[in-house]
Amino acid sequence: MQYGDTFTPPPGPSDSRPVKPVPFTVFTVVRVCLFESLHVYASVHSLFSLYQCLLRLLLNSVDNKSAQSLLNKLIRSNLVNTTNQVEVLQKDPSSPLYSVRSFEELHLKPQLLRGVYGMGFNRPSKIQETALPMMLAEPAQNLIAQSQSGTGKTAAFVLAMLSHVDPNLNHPQCLCVSPTYELALQTGKVIEQMGKHYPEVKLVYAIRGNKLPRGMKLEEQIVIGTPGTMLDWCSKFRFIDPKKIKVFVLDEADVMIATQGHQDQSIRIQRMLPKNCQMLLFSATFEESVWSFAQRIVPEPNIIKLKREEETLDTIKQYYVLCNSKEEKFQALCNIYGGITIAQAMIFCHTRKTAGWLAGELSREGHQVALLSGEMQVEQRAAVIERFRDGKEKVLVTTNVCARGIDVEQVSVVINFDLPVDREGNPDNETYLHRIGRTGRFGKRGLAINMVDSKMSMNILNRIQDHFSK
Numbered sequence: 001m002q003y004g005d006t007f008t009p010p011p012g013p014s015d016s017r018p019v020k021p022v023p024f025t026v027f028t029v030v031r032v033c034l035f036e037s038l039h040v041y042a043s044v045h046s047l048f049s050l051y052q053c054l055l056r057l058l059l060n061s062v063d064n065k066s067a068q069s070l071l072n073k074l075i076r077s078n079l080v081n082t083t084n085q086v087e088v089l090q091k092d093p094s095s096p097l098y099s100v101r102s103f104e105e106l107h108l109k110p111q112l113l114r115g116v117y118g119m120g121f122n123r124p125s126k127i128q129e130t131a132l133p134m135m136l137a138e139p140a141q142n143l144i145a146q147s148q149s150g151t152g153k154t155a156a157f158v159l160a161m162l163s164h165v166d167p168n169l170n171h172p173q174c175l176c177v178s179p180t181y182e183l184a185l186q187t188g189k190v191i192e193q194m195g196k197h198y199p200e201v202k203l204v205y206a207i208r209g210n211k212l213p214r215g216m217k218l219e220e221q222i223v224i225g226t227p228g229t230m231l232d233w234c235s236k237f238r239f240i241d242p243k244k245i246k247v248f249v250l251d252e253a254d255v256m257i258a259t260q261g262h263q264d265q266s267i268r269i270q271r272m273l274p275k276n277c278q279m280l281l282f283s284a285t286f287e288e289s290v291w292s293f294a295q296r297i298v299p300e301p302n303i304i305k306l307k308r309e310e311e312t313l314d315t316i317k318q319y320y321v322l323c324n325s326k327e328e329k330f331q332a333l334c335n336i337y338g339g340i341t342i343a344q345a346m347i348f349c350h351t352r353k354t355a356g357w358l359a360g361e362l363s364r365e366g367h368q369v370a371l372l373s374g375e376m377q378v379e380q381r382a383a384v385i386e387r388f389r390d391g392k393e394k395v396l397v398t399t400n401v402c403a404r405g406i407d408v409e410q411v412s413v414v415i416n417f418d419l420p421v422d423r424e425g426n427p428d429n430e431t432y433l434h435r436i437g438r439t440g441r442f443g444k445r446g447l448a449i450n451m452v453d454s455k456m457s458m459n460i461l462n463r464i465q466d467h468f469s470k
């Protein structure tokens, strides 16, 4: 058994965004140094422990208890001090959570400021402090924005929508298009939480299953949904008058274009909107295809883009475990099961079949796991995610259906039981990034474990490493 630690020091200050650095006070430097030393100690210690744990597995002295207790230590050391860590990261110019401003300085409405603080947000993240002034400017400015998974994009555009809405007008004014039913519901929840003290603003979901009577005109100011239903509501059923829309948000653009039909539907919605409607597009990754889609849909945009090496988060440690077969991967997983369930874990498989098999085998071993895969009804999928979010299940076995956007704060471990590959068997770098981004949300520490079972999968992992230069 071998391990690969891809941890590299955080990159230097980014020049890709117009952020003014603040002078570091002695106090800040001392705090950061102290934190970093503790962090390095914890990392070295953790690495050593993981190495031992993996070595034991290799030597086939599969001693469940000690392997588990070592991994437990590793994971615990990654779970402590998260609040402190977020605070430190928000003061570190190289962090995506860095901020020189407070929410007060962003001139939010008082009701929204209360909503933000009520959610426990102390300071904006980099994407929030950079994007919000552009999104709230008059006249409206368009934006194409990239930021790493879990750095606060959703919160940013939700704030923008809530800021622009006129609560005295009872018709849709903001449309937000998400690639999946689950993501639409999740964003809706953020709108509800953030708009808690702004009850005049109402929200409706344009998602499959939400059937409205013919001829109805919506009174809610914000509509959030998936592209197909949103398009029907704007054109076929005319529940929405697209000419009255002020803000159009396209979330997870990379996922959107990966789904058959979503790209065209989004473009058709956009074509119905007035010229002065504000267009906002967000994505965690920007391959060439996403980029050209973004430019088609967002005219004259402001652009916030990351450099390639900034795409992965340094708060997520990435390892790999070498095995020889699917069964060996399963055995290795059983050995570390106690560790991964200290908090919550997501296990990604390439196919529904493997996910079903793995969930079945883990259950037979007496482990309590949840299974989420594409063939389930959307309502069933939402219920599984809800149970997982409430912590009723500690482990979720899934396919790529859950790789993107799902925000469950307590996920501290992501396991790639199968590495992500595209239809041609090439590494799927974007999916890799989205999968590991389910952990390490907003500065929390996370662990990603990749299971390698052949020369071919080792080659794929190496290519993923090369792609991100990490």
Ligand SMILES: Nc1ncnc2c1ncn2[C@@H]1O[C@H](COP(=O)(O)OP(=O)(O)OP(=O)(O)O)[C@@H](O)[C@H]1O
Pocket (backbone or CB within 6 Å): 120, 121, 122, 123, 124, 125, 128, 147, 148, 149, 150, 151, 152, 153, 154, 155, 156, 284, 404, 405, 406, 407, 409, 437, 441, 442
């Ligand atoms: N300023 C903030 N302070 C503290 N927590 C925050 C802040 N902004 C967002 N969060 C929290 O961080 C987590 C990730 O935020 P969010 O879902 O907005 O990120 P995202 O960039 O949209 O992620 P993804 O790319 O995976 O969709 C959420 O749990 C959110 O509540």
